[in-house]
Amino acid sequence: MKPLRKLLNNLKPNFEKGGKLEKFYPAFDAFETFLFVPNHTTGSKGTHIRDAIDLKRTMILVVLSLVPCLLFGMWNIGYQHHLALGMMNVSVMDNFIFGAIKVLPLILVSYGAGLTTEFVFAIIRKHTINEGFLVSGMLIPLIMPIEVPLWMLAVATIFAVIIGKEVFGGTGMNILNPALTARAFLFFAYPTKMSGDEVWINTSPEKGQTVVDAYTGATALGDAAAGYQDKIPNIIDSFIGIIPGSVGETSTVACLIGAAILLFTGIGSWRIMTSVFAGGFLMALVFNLFGLNTLMQISPLHHLTLGGFAFGAVFMATDPVSATQTNTGKYIYGFLIGFLAILFRVFNPAYPEGMMLAILFMNVMAPLIDHYVIEANIKRRLKRIKPIQNQDG
Amino acid sequence: MSEYIKIKQGLDLKLSGEAAKSVIALPVAEIFAIKPKDFVGLTPKLLVKAGANVAAGTPVFFDKNDESILFCSPVSGEIIEIVRGEKRVILEIKILADREIKYVSSTPSNPDQLSRNEIIEKLLKSGCWPFIRQRPYGTIANPKDKPKAIFISAFDTNPLAPDYDFILSAEETNFQIGINALKKLTTGKIHLNIKANSTSAPVFTQAQNVQINTISGPHPAGNVGVQIHHIDPINKGEVVWHINPQDVIIIGKLFNQGIFDASRTVAVTGAQLEKPQYYKTIVGTNIKNILADAVLKKGDNRIISGSVLSGSQIPVDGFLGFYDAQITVILEGNEYEFMGWLAPGFNKFSVSRTFFSWLSPNKKYNLNTNLHGEERPFVMTGQYEKVFPMDIYPVQLLKSILIEDIELMEKLGIYEVAEEDFALCELICTSKIKSQEIIRHGLDMVRKEFS
Numbered sequence: 001m002k003p004l005r006k007l008l009n010n011l012k013p014n015f016e017k018g019g020k021l022e023k024f025y026p027a028f029d030a031f032e033t034f035l036f037v038p039n040h041t042t043g044s045k046g047t048h049i050r051d052a053i054d055l056k057r058t059m060i061l062v063v064l065s066l067v068p069c070l071l072f073g074m075w076n077i078g079y080q081h082h083l084a085l086g087m088m089n090v091s092v093m094d095n096f097i098f099g100a101i102k103v104l105p106l107i108l109v110s111y112g113a114g115l116t117t118e119f120v121f122a123i124i125r126k127h128t129i130n131e132g133f134l135v136s137g138m139l140i141p142l143i144m145p146i147e148v149p150l151w152m153l154a155v156a157t158i159f160a161v162i163i164g165k166e167v168f169g170g171t172g173m174n175i176l177n178p179a180l181t182a183r184a185f186l187f188f189a190y191p192t193k194m195s196g197d198e199v200w201i202n203t204s205p206e207k208g209q210t211v212v213d214a215y216t217g218a219t220a221l222g223d224a225a226a227g228y229q230d231k232i233p234n235i236i237d238s239f240i241g242i243i244p245g246s247v248g249e250t251s252t253v254a255c256l257i258g259a260a261i262l263l264f265t266g267i268g269s270w271r272i273m274t275s276v277f278a279g280g281f282l283m284a285l286v287f288n289l290f291g292l293n294t295l296m297q298i299s300p301l302h303h304l305t306l307g308g309f310a311f312g313a314v315f316m317a318t319d320p321v322s323a324t325q326t327n328t329g330k331y332i333y334g335f336l337i338g339f340l341a342i343l344f345r346v347f348n349p350a351y352p353e354g355m356m357l358a359i360l361f362m363n364v365m366a367p368l369i370d371h372y373v374i375e376a377n378i379k380r381r382l383k384r385i386k387p388i389q390n391q392d393g
Numbered sequence: 394m395s396e397y398i399k400i401k402q403g404l405d406l407k408l409s410g411e412a413a414k415s416v417i418a419l420p421v422a423e424i425f426a427i428k429p430k431d432f433v434g435l436t437p438k439l440l441v442k443a444g445a446n447v448a449a450g451t452p453v454f455f456d457k458n459d460e461s462i463l464f465c466s467p468v469s470g471e472i473i474e475i476v477r478g479e480k481r482v483i484l485e486i487k488i489l490a491d492r493e494i495k496y497v498s499s500t501p502s503n504p505d506q507l508s509r510n511e512i513i514e515k516l517l518k519s520g521c522w523p524f525i526r527q528r529p530y531g532t533i534a535n536p537k538d539k540p541k542a543i544f545i546s547a548f549d550t551n552p553l554a555p556d557y558d559f560i561l562s563a564e565e566t567n568f569q570i571g572i573n574a575l576k577k578l579t580t581g582k583i584h585l586n587i588k589a590n591s592t593s594a595p596v597f598t599q600a601q602n603v604q605i606n607t608i609s610g611p612h613p614a615g616n617v618g619v620q621i622h623h624i625d626p627i628n629k630g631e632v633v634w635h636i637n638p639q640d641v642i643i644i645g646k647l648f649n650q651g652i653f654d655a656s657r658t659v660a661v662t663g664a665q666l667e668k669p670q671y672y673k674t675i676v677g678t679n680i681k682n683i684l685a686d687a688v689l690k691k692g693d694n695r696i697i698s699g700s701v702l703s704g705s706q707i708p709v710d711g712f713l714g715f716y717d718a719q720i721t722v723i724l725e726g727n728e729y730e731f732m733g734w735l736a737p738g739f740n741k742f743s744v745s746r747t748f749f750s751w752l753s754p755n756k757k758y759n760l761n762t763n764l765h766g767e768e769r770p771f772v773m774t775g776q777y778e779k780v781f782p783m784d785i786y787p788v789q790l791l792k793s794i795l796i797e798d799i800e801l802m803e804k805l806g807i808y809e810v811a812e813e814d815f816a817l818c819e820l821i822c823t824s825k826i827k828s829q830e831i832i833r834h835g836l837d838m839v840r841k842e843f844s
Contacts, residue, residue, distance in 0.1 A: 005729055033767060037733030041726055041762040044706035046812070046829040047819040048697055048723065052741035052748055054766025056734040058773065058823055061747055130769060172770030172824075266745040269775060325774040325788060374789055378804045381784075385628045 008032055026122035030129035055171075058267055059134040065261035065268075066138050066315065069248035072241055074099035076251070077146050080201045080244055086212035102202060103247055106141035106153060113154040114140070117161040121170075132171030132178070132321075133161065139179035139315060142248030143308065143356075144186075145199035152190060156182040176363045177322045180356055187356070195351060197222060200244035219244050221307045221345060221353055224294045232298070238305040249311035252304070259314040268318045271330035276313035279338025280304055287346055295346045303342055312355035313338065322363040326373040333369055337362045397589070398623045400610025402782040404744060404817055406552040408701070409757040410664040410722075414559055418673040419686060421492065424712075425468050425677040426476075426485040427453060431715035432523060433532045433833075434840065437464070437483050445472045450497030450520055450653035453486055461536055465520025467655040467676045469495040485712070488677075496652035504574035504648050512574050516644065519653045523715065524640035525575075527632055528621060529808040530840045534634045542581040542625045544635040547597045548588040548608075550615030551700035553669075555660035555718045557638050558594040560671065565596045567645030568638070574648055575641065576602045579634065586620045597638075612702075613782065618814040622783045627808045639718055659683075659713060663697075663722035664759035665690045674713070680720060681710045693725040695762055702816035703829060726763025734766070741765075744779070744821045769824040777828075780817035785809065787818055791828055794835030799842055802835055811836070 014021045015028040032038075033056075042048050078095030082088075114137045122129045140157055164181035165174045187194045197218035203211055220243050223231040233243045241251025248254075262268025284300035291297045304310060317323060317337050324333040337358045344354025351357075429437040436457040441447060447470065452463040468490040476485040499519070504512055513536050516522045525534040525543075534540070547557055561568065576583055582604045587593040589609035598605065606624055608614045617635040627633055636644075639657050646654045655676040662669045667688035674683065680696070689709075697704035698714040701721050705714060713720065730736075738748030742758045750756065777787040785806040793801040815828035822828065 004731075036729040036731055037763070037765060038767060039727045039729050040764040040767070042764060043827065043830070046703065046827060047816050048695065048701045048704065048706070048721075048762050049742075049760040049820065050763070050765050050825065051745070051821045051823075052733075052738060052743045052750075052765045053745050053821075053823050054734060054825065055769050055772060055823055056766065057747050060735065128767065128769075132772070170770070172772045265747045267747065267773075271775075320774045321772055323774070326786060327775060327778060330775070370789075374786055374805070377784065377786060381626075381628070381804070381806060384626055 005036065008035070023123055026127065026129050027119050030119070030122070055131045056134075059131040061265055061267055062135045062262065062315075063138050065258035066135075066142065066248070068254040068257040069142055069251065069311065069315075070103070070138070071096075072251040072254040073142060073248040074103050076241060077102050077202065077247065079242060081203065084201050084203050084211055084217065085209045087209070102146055103141065105150060106144060106146075106148070106247065107138070109150045109153050110140045110157050111137040113157040114161050117158050117166075121161075121166045125166075125170075127170060130171035132165070136160065136165075136178045136182075140182045143179060143183050143246050143311070145194060145246055146202055147199040148186070148193055152186060152193060156186045159185045172321055174321055175367075176360055177316055177319045180316055180360050180363075183356055184360055187351075195222075195353075200246075217244065219307065219353070221295075224298060224306075227294050229294045229297070232294075235299070235302045235305060238302065243306075246308060246311075249308040252310040255310040255314045262314065262318065268314070269320070269323070269330055271327060272318045272323055272334040273313055275331045275334030276317050276338040276341075277304060279335035279340075280309060280313075280342050281338070283339045283342035287342070293346075303345075307345070307353045308355040309338075309341060312341070312359055316355075316359050317362075322366065324366045324369045324373075326370050329366070329369045329373045332373075333362055333366055336365070395604055396606040396624055398606060398608045398610075398614075398620070400608060400614040400619065400623075400782045402779055403550075403611035403613055404780050404821070405550070405611040406702075406820075407755070407757045408552045408664065409759050410662050410666060410669050411553055412555070412660040412662045413668070413670040414556075416560075416658060416671040416673050417686065419682055421468065421490055421494065421675070422679040422682055423490060424473070424679045425466075425470075425488045425490055425675065426679070426712040427464060427466070427488075427677055428485050428712060428714065429454070429464075429483050432456075433530065434458075434837065435533070439475065439483070439486075441472050443472050443475055446470070447472060447488065448495045448497045449655070452518075452520065454483075456533070459535065461517050462522050462533060463517060463520055464523060465497075465653055467520075467653070469493075496654070499647075499651040501651040502648055504570060504577065507574075507577070509577045512577050515647065516574070519647050520655075521640075521644050521647050521653065524643060525578075525634050525636050526716075527634050528618065528627055528811065529632070530836050531811040532840070535632075538632045538634075540579045540581070540632045540634040542621075542633050543575050543579045543583045544617045544621055544624075544633060545583065545585050545603075545638055545641060546615050546617045546620055546635070547585055547593065547638050548591075548615045549700075549718075550588075550612035551702055551719070552612075553660065553662035553719070553721060554615070554700060555658070555671070558591070558597070560658040560718075561596045561638060561642065562594050563596075564642050564645075565599065567642045567649055568596050569600060569645070570649050571641035571643075571645030572600055572602055574644055575636070581625070584620070584624055586617075586624075588615070610782070613780075613814060613817060616813055618809065618811050619782055622785075622809050629803060629808060631808075637716065637718065657713075657718055659717070660719045661687045661722075662719060663701075665692065665694045665722040665724055676713065676715060678713050679710060680707070680713055683720070684709065684722070689722065693727065694722050695725050697721040697723070701760070702820065703813040724759070724761040726761030728763070730763075764825055766823075766825055768826065771824055771826065773823045776821055776823065777818040780821060781814070783809065783814070787815065787828075790835075791815075791826070791831050794831050794838070797838060799839055802839060807832075807835055807839055 077099030082090040160182035164178040284303040287296040341358035437454040447466040456462040470490040474487040527534040585603040741748040790805040812829040819828040
């Protein structure tokens with residue numbers, strides 16, 4: 001790798017202070033540090049050695065943990081497509097290839113639009129390019145319906161990077177989860193493209209193909225909200241993920257594999273993940289007791305496998321920047337996300353998927369939770385002071 | 394009554410280059426130096442000029458903010474140079490040492506028969522006072538304060554740290570006399586904290602006039618800050634003093650023999666040494682001969698006075714810090730690494746399991762000074778809490794310092810911490826935040842606000 005290093009060393013002066021391309025230093029820096037971990041050393045005072053982990057490593061591992069969801073999603077897109085057209089005997093590979101052709105453009109557009117925005121901002125604001133978008137760029141296509149138009153995806157991504165992140169100062173400063181900001185933007189701006197029964201499955205038939213009679217195209221939660229109890233996929237199907245839904249969210253198994261990677265490496269917060277599931281389970285259990293409509297009657301475990309619940313719990317709620325930061329706060333935050341997600345699902349028939357809104361709402365509430373947790377710590381510290389003894393005894 | 398404290402959060406870093414259990418006494422080094430920068434917030438005023446002759450115990454400078462605190466020469470000889478930096482700040486006062494050390498001697502006395510003020514005066518005049526430091530702020534103790542307790546940590550849990558049970562095994566008498574003198578300085582107790590599950594030396598276990606507490610758990614269990622937090626925490630307005638065990642002996646000798654004998658046994662450690670072992674030397678010594686004897690390995694080395702976690706870098710012919718009982722030598726890491734963040738990393742140290750080094754948990758590492766990434770804003774949460782065994786929110790405290798909100802710093806517990814308590818946070822930080830520097834900035838800000 002010496003020639004490459006030499007080349008970079010030769011190019012570097014152009015981008016440094018006083019160089020011709022000084023303005024583009026953030027871009028050069030991003031490229032250089034992508035190729036080489038820099039030669040920076042620790043200061044002369046303080047900790048002289050450092051852990052090998054950095055934000056790049058962290059983010060790439062999160063991307064890695066998303067790969068099972070991505071791969072399964074690609075297969076499922078193909079499977080659902082062929083199912084809708086009544087083609088039952090399509091091979092796994094063919095399903096996968098069909099899905100991959102549909103999904104790859106989404107990923108390219110998401111990374112392309114997002115990274116361009118990041119670079120432009122870094123150059124204007126003269127800050128280094130942060131690694132955060134490596135993950136957001138992968139999350140955004142995974143939570144979109146497969147039929148979302150590419151231009152819409154691009155607009156949503158740019159919106160998320162600017163309004164969701166950069167206006168607050170970049171990675172680490174944002175209040176809302178950027179990926180969910182993109183989804184929420186589309187959901188409210190173009191509701192017909194983000195919900196209903198026409199966006200989840202590609203049904204464009206080729207010559208000689210027609211959609212089968214029993215086809216509805218709605219998600220499980222859509223069917224449940226409409227009261228079609230018999231159309232809700234059974235718990236096994238929804239756990240494996242062979243149901244319609246956003247690209248990467250359908251398979252609870254894939255999400256759990258991702259969760260295992262995040263928890264084992266120590267990147268994801270087990271406090272948040274477990275409490276989200278606990279909150280959702282409990283809320284669904286309470287609704288079971290009433291059982292007034294179809295959604296209320298779905299068993300708690302079944303609820304957790306439907307829609308974006310598992311995906312949100314594992315990949316969205318655990319975003320460390322927009323979540324609570326204190327350990328105690330994480331339990332409360334996670335629990336309320338699970339609780340609210342099921343509550344929104346059941347009580348808002350217009351939009352049966354509540355996970356996105358629950359997480360965004362709790363993103364906003366997270367600083368408040370932390371505030372009270374820290375206040376409690378402050379009070380505890382003040383209590384230690386022993387009252388001054390009265391002189392008279 | 395003694396306490397048993399169990400520390401759960403923390404990390405024992407496994408590094409190669411541990412000092413062998415043998416103490417070498419080299420001839421007295423030629424040059425010694427006192428470095429005013431070793432003392433937090435000190436503005437030195439010189440009492441001697443270059444060319445003056447001094448004995449061990451002759452005052453060299455005093456603290457401009459408290460003229461009673463004298464800093465004395467650790468050896469006898471001639472002041473050869475006053476090294477100044479920017480704005481004529483004094484960096485080093487260099488002393489060419491005699492072969493035989495001559496001491497300023499006073500009459501030996503039994504601290505039991507002296508009053509508190511007499512003891513303080515003796516400590517101040519002899520040059521022993523700066524060994525006593527205080528929390529909050531980590532500065533030299535203020536002789537006008539009446540601390541609610543004095544803490545002595547009888548063990549050091551830093552990586553490759555000296556083993557005090559080994560060093561002080563035959564110093565019972567002077568240690569006890571030192572304790573007796575310190576006992577009169579506090580309104581409360583002297584807490585002598587020993588490590589659980591180990592055979593502590595009799596010098597500690599048999600000590601009188603102290604409360605012996607047992608502490609178990611990983612680093613930073615040996616940090617006085619952590620011990621104070623769990624045994625007798627500091628609230629606003631309270632002061633606790635602390636002193637290193639070896640320096641208690643220096644105080645003991647002052648009363649027992651009437652001399653300022655700043656001898657110190659130093660663990661010379663690190664993977665870049667052929668023969669890491671202990672050396673008996675004197676505070677402020679030049680380390681050139683020691684490093685030559687321990688045989689420095691080839692390469693771009695970083696010499697650290699203190700531990701890898703909170704020591705200070707010194708040149709290869711530099712001087713031992715005033716409070717340090719350890720020298721560590723590691724390799725500089727000023728090299729690029731191609732796609733290092735993507736590599737499997739079987740040899741990379743990380744407390745996370747993001748590199749495959751988790752396959753070998755007992756591996757001893759030879760770490761260099763590379764940052765392994767660039768500094769970023771805080772992103773990950775819950776990391777610091779795993780290595781920070783205090784009921785304090787470390788990230789929130791650091792953020793309160795970054796926004797310079799003194800009232801918030803007070804509420805979040807700034808009085809209880811010092812830089813070294815954040816050393817592990819700095820070590821494991823994904824965003825490469827310089828926590829220790831930030832904490833020092835915060836402490837200085839609060840100290841100036843209230844002085």
